[in-house]
Amino acid sequence: MAKAIMIQGAGSNVGKSMLVAGLCRAARMRGLTVAPFKPQNMSNNAAVTTDGGEIGRAQALQALACGLDPHTDMNPVLLKPETDVGAQVIVQGKRFATMKAREYGTRKGDLIPRVLDSYHRLAGAYDLILIEGAGSPAEINLRAGDIANMGFAEAADCPVVLIGDIDRGGVIAQLVGTDVILPPEDRARIKAFAINKFRGDTTLFDDGMTAIARHTGWAPLGIVPWFADAWKLPAEDVMDVASRKGGAIKVAVPRLNRIANFDDLDPLAAQPDVTVEIVEAGRPLPGDADLVLIPGSKSTIADLAHFRAQGWDTDLLAHVRRGGHVLGICGGYQMLGREISDPDGIEGPATRVRGLGLLDVTTVMAQHKRLALSEARYDATGDPVTGYEIHIGETVGPDRTNGWLTLDGRSEGAASADGRIKGCYLHGLFASDGFRAAYMEGIGAPIQTLNYDAGVEATLDTLAHHLEATLDVDRLLGLAEDVPQA
Known part of the structure; x- marks a missing residue:
């Protein structure tokens, strides 16, 4: 069975998907067999998989970083918004239902057996599973029946690394506030944190890292500078x-x-x-x-x-x-x-x-x-x-x-x-x-003549090296724990 670790964000669009893609490529460069997993994604940017279903395109990019074809097990629940209050629900690659947000909120917990089914299938085939959360665990109003963040981490019994986005400001409050608002059992799952999207001299935030570590007790893994080549990778979200x-x-x-x-x-x-x-x-x-x-x-x-x-x-x-x-x-x-x-x-x-x-x-x-x-x-x-x-x-x-x-x-x-x-x-x-x-x-x-696929592969390599130079990747991967038997 594999080891696993979950990357969660202190907010939406903090760069989780790109960090997981880079970590997938870094782990692959270490000789590990690795697969991405996102229990629940919300995106109208989907990829068709080799087993005839659809998943979020971010997981398809992460699969590429792992050297794998995309598979429906990598993103077992995909929400595709159709209106401001409703979405098509894709489960293990196939259309399951169309639901209003309120209805989905009451029924999402019913999907956890199928989510875990996909997760354990992957865990039986690879050395490492890199899990990506969705949104933020600080949204405690969504905790009941959660399958995207701490609800999944609890069901799968996996450790969590929390990512903050300094580019939007208030990153200390993002991270420390998340620690304060989470219930003790969820808080205990977070082992470490990192800062993403820093522009300029990262040493200027040394005191900030110390303050976050002091308030939360989490291990600091580093500060990831802004990745200027991000535009060379397929966009994950309409916001991008x-x-x-x-x-x-x-x-x-x-x-x-x-x-x-x-x-x-x-x-x-x-x-x-x-x-x-x-x-x-x-x-x-x-x-x-x-x-x-x-x-x-x-x-x-x-x-x-x-x-x-x-x-x-x-x-x-x-x-x-x-x-x-x-x-x-x-x-x-x-x-x-x-x-x-x-x-x-x-x-x-x-x-x-x-x-x-x-x-x-x-x-x-x-x-x-x-x-x-x-x-x-x-x-x-x-x-x-x-x-x-x-x-x-x-x-x-x-x-x-x-x-x-x-x-x-x-x-x-x-x-x-x-x-x-x-x-x-x-x-x-x-x-x-x-x-x-x-x-x-x-x-x-x-x-001009351009090899697009080669450019994407080269950018994934560059992203992995970027993380290796700025993040304690060895320590992060070392936090991964054995996946319990299903």
Whole structure:
């Protein structure tokens, strides 16, 4: 059986996911077999796994850091927000239910047997399990039935390291306050702490580290400086999606309210000759964009209404009249059509809405969700494309005869007669270097050759070395304890 340790945060977005990815790579460099585990994640940025399910993309990146394919056991509960008060609940990779937040709060404890089932399967196969919490254990109002932080740590009987984020300020209060507010049995599980996202001379916080250790009794593991190369790794959360200034080629991306599977943007942002501009609500689509990319959405019909409310539909028509190119992926593809209907009320009340009308296709939402890792070919050049499908809905219509990908032996996607407007269901296609270069050249915006996957691997190595230089990784890993038998 493995040893395990849990990394929790004194708040949301303190950098837990990236620290776990770096620790995964550092442990692998030590010759350990290691796997990531996050009992509960909340994200619309999902990855399709080799066993045919879906997990949070952060755990897929952590799996890559471990040298593993992503597996549903690495993130057994995934919450995918559909509205401000409700989410789709994915359990061990499959859709389990759609629940309001209050209902989920009363039922989440029922999922702990399945969470532990996944955890113990991993523990039987690897030397070390690096567990990531969600949010903060200081949210004691959520402690009853908790499966994300201390509730899981108690059920799995594992030690905890707490991370504070100094970049947002008040880090001493974050950590000491967490110690004060936790019940004694939860407090006793925290063995050590570390500070993340420090900018400048870390010795200036020596007295702060001493004060935290004195107030809490926890061992200080170090101060991790700001990791400047973080942008080179796939973004974990919509909060991390930001414009990336590069070269003269501009890709404009409207930020949808329920943007999903936005990893399509990462390889484009990595190009030094491409500027990816995330267009926030209330701002017009830029008139100088070479490409407008409409990304995926967890709530396509609601996001289409949001798109129109910003006036982006008018901006998009102006872009097309100027000779611009448009690409819609998954939900963005559905929006580009003439109509979207949801007769069974999958996304909300049963409805039928008018699309943007730039592709002669219509979409009908259906209960079945397609999840698949896919191999395709770009018809224009024959370049291979790898990616994944994760969607509900079937799209049909005359422009489907202008499919521009061959996917598993069938035509995929749709295009306008002049080829300037395209849509498809295949996510992740821009990570294929040959396709990315060929597609951009095809829209009149040739880009430099870049090995995207090699860049991600190199950045994971750099992250591991960054942690080794600033954090007592040996001591942290030494705190891991044996996983009890199931």
